[in-house]
Amino acid sequence: MTRFSQTFLPTLRDPPADAEAISHKLMVRAGLIRQLGAGLWTYLPAGWRSIRKVEGVLREEMEAIGCQEMLMPVLQPAQLWKESGRYAIEELFKLEDRRGAEMVLALTHEECLTYHVAREIRSYRDLPLMLFQIQTKERDEARPRAGVLRTREFTMKDAYSFDRDEEGLDRSYGLQGEAYARIFDRCGLRWHRVESDVGVMGGSGAHEYMAPCAAGENEVALAPGYAANVEIASAEPQPVELPAPLPAPEDVSTPGLATIDEVAPHLGLPPGALIKALPVIVEGRGTLMVLIRGDHRLNEIKLRNALGAEFRLAGGEEIEAEVGPVGYIGPVGAKVPVLKDAAIAPGAYVTGANRLDTHLRGVEPGRDFEFEEVDVRTVEAGDIAPGGGAIEIETAIEIGNIFKLGTRYSVPLGASFLDESGTERPVVMGSYGIGPARIVAASIEQRADDRGIVWPQAIAPWRVHLVALGKEGEPEREAADRIYEDLRAEIGADVIYDDRDAGPGEKLTDAELLGCPVRLLIGRRGLADGIVEATTRADGADHRLPVESAVEGTLALLDG
RNA sequence: CGGGGCGUGGCGCAGCCUGGUAGCGCGCGGCCUUUGGGUGGCCGAGGUCCCCGGUUCAAAUCCGGGCGCCCCGACCA
Numbered sequence: 118m119t120r121f122s123q124t125f126l127p128t129l130r131d132p133p134a135d136a137e138a139i140s141h142k143l144m145v146r147a148g149l150i151r152q153l154g155a156g157l158w159t160y161l162p163a164g165w166r167s168i169r170k171v172e173g174v175l176r177e178e179m180e181a182i183g184c185q186e187m188l189m190p191v192l193q194p195a196q197l198w199k200e201s202g203r204y205a206i207e208e209l210f211k212l213e214d215r216r217g218a219e220m221v222l223a224l225t226h227e228e229c230l231t232y233h234v235a236r237e238i239r240s241y242r243d244l245p246l247m248l249f250q251i252q253t254k255e256r257d258e259a260r261p262r263a264g265v266l267r268t269r270e271f272t273m274k275d276a277y278s279f280d281r282d283e284e285g286l287d288r289s290y291g292l293q294g295e296a297y298a299r300i301f302d303r304c305g306l307r308w309h310r311v312e313s314d315v316g317v318m319g320g321s322g323a324h325e326y327m328a329p330c331a332a333g334e335n336e337v338a339l340a341p342g343y344a345a346n347v348e349i350a351s352a353e354p355q356p357v358e359l360p361a362p363l364p365a366p367e368d369v370s371t372p373g374l375a376t377i378d379e380v381a382p383h384l385g386l387p388p389g390a391l392i393k394a395l396p397v398i399v400e401g402r403g404t405l406m407v408l409i410r411g412d413h414r415l416n417e418i419k420l421r422n423a424l425g426a427e428f429r430l431a432g433g434e435e436i437e438a439e440v441g442p443v444g445y446i447g448p449v450g451a452k453v454p455v456l457k458d459a460a461i462a463p464g465a466y467v468t469g470a471n472r473l474d475t476h477l478r479g480v481e482p483g484r485d486f487e488f489e490e491v492d493v494r495t496v497e498a499g500d501i502a503p504g505g506g507a508i509e510i511e512t513a514i515e516i517g518n519i520f521k522l523g524t525r526y527s528v529p530l531g532a533s534f535l536d537e538s539g540t541e542r543p544v545v546m547g548s549y550g551i552g553p554a555r556i557v558a559a560s561i562e563q564r565a566d567d568r569g570i571v572w573p574q575a576i577a578p579w580r581v582h583l584v585a586l587g588k589e590g591e592p593e594r595e596a597a598d599r600i601y602e603d604l605r606a607e608i609g610a611d612v613i614y615d616d617r618d619a620g621p622g623e624k625l626t627d628a629e630l631l632g633c634p635v636r637l638l639i640g641r642r643g644l645a646d647g648i649v650e651a652t653t654r655a656d657g658a659d660h661r662l663p664v665e666s667a668v669e670g671t672l673a674l675l676d677g
Numbered sequence: 678c679g680g681g682g683c684g685u686g687g688c689g690c691a692g693c694c695u696g697g698u699a700g701c702g703c704g705c706g707g708c709c710u711u712u713g714g715g716u717g718g719c720c721g722a723g724g725u726c727c728c729c730g731g732u733u734c735a736a737a738u739c740c741g742g743g744c745g746c747c748c749c750g751a752c753c754a
Contacts, residue, residue: 131689135747155746259752587712622714640713
């Protein structure tokens, strides 16, 4: 029974005032979701239908690769998380039960599943194993945003693989990757698989699946044969014109000029002919000076990975005390070790002189200071990717990720098995996440037009939106009632029938807002010619279907 | 966590500066009208003005505190 008049489908003429993202506005306007609190969203019937369709695709593709569905609790003993070392995560919701026992709300389920696997898996004969669930995740996000894009509670398809060795992991990882490609294709998304950061915890590899769209929180660097999250992307920089070399560095007076933007024009040089010196304090290593070309930006994740340790930028007082006058520090005669970004090519640069109001020109790396070379800058559009193509930067939503965990969880939680030789070995794990809500939101972001949502068939709340003009008891209604019943016999609940006594404008506008793939319009005008009018939402094409074969005609439009 | 903004019928907003009657559009209910792009008319319902405290004869409005929400940034295992 999906008659619009009896469905909880509250459409809105205007978007909520505080909505920015297209998907946020349209999902609220089309009656898919409503907000309960910051980062907390209710799915109304139409929205939930779409989510469940995504889940259906996920189930099919997971099962197709031998991944078995199960279900784990959201509420978990804190102890497990202390054992895995993740209890300190700020996003982890922590609470106590009535006895005062410490509990947490799971933000993923590695701990829980590894706990079970540790107890049930004994032999190499029990491996490999792939399991998944579609379950709620709770994360105390610092800043929920953009409707359903970043929330504190959401459902996730999380899959986990258990293998005896790295080779097995590679196989499982490959299978998941293939399933992911089919999933995102079936959901009609434009997406990229990009290399991603594995974090300080390690892991031997990770990829993110990114759907380009304006509301994205991530940036991806793309070039022919190359795709990486900007967080870890690496590329050849664009060249910069450097001044003629000097026999030795020379002082230049730069009174009051402390930034690249002030010094470069003063000397008539491009910013890239200057070197930016960034003092950082590294956990366990003290203060270092990182050198970046003046027109480049430091990539903190790449620096963290290069250091193999956490760090922070030094504060003003720390710089004065350990390095030199803020704004005038440089590598020549530096009191701390120097790391030079690889994008600083050989040549003569301007740097701080470590004396107030003074810079040096003609400074040449190697000749005038010692350094360790690292790659820690943020790539930019136009840089040359490893494959030789020019990089383009796109913003994107992360819709899924796959991660080679290795033994990150199996070792602390004691998940091991005996191999053929009777040796105990830790299970080698992978984890694989997809957010159904993000698939829905990304689809809307990528496909919507100025009239509303444009669903792909696979995840539309209804595939057919039947609009009857006229009111109760009139001929067009009777014709529509018949077609509705016939359609239901063919595609079940996948048709919504707008039987409201509203004006034509309102019904048609709502149909476009909701964005179902095929709209059938039954009105006097068409009926006089013996036809119903079918319009496909994606291309706006009109099709005149004879009344007597309207259902067949609709089905033909659908599966094509 | 830093910065900015907002909180007044279901939605979008005005009123606040300069204290005294809570208002508009949409939506909602009834009747009539209209039925190929949010039709028109008449009548009507609906508000603890985010909360607590203070000032005052009197607070949506002024003061103090708190809460909530949004945006930018940081963060995002």
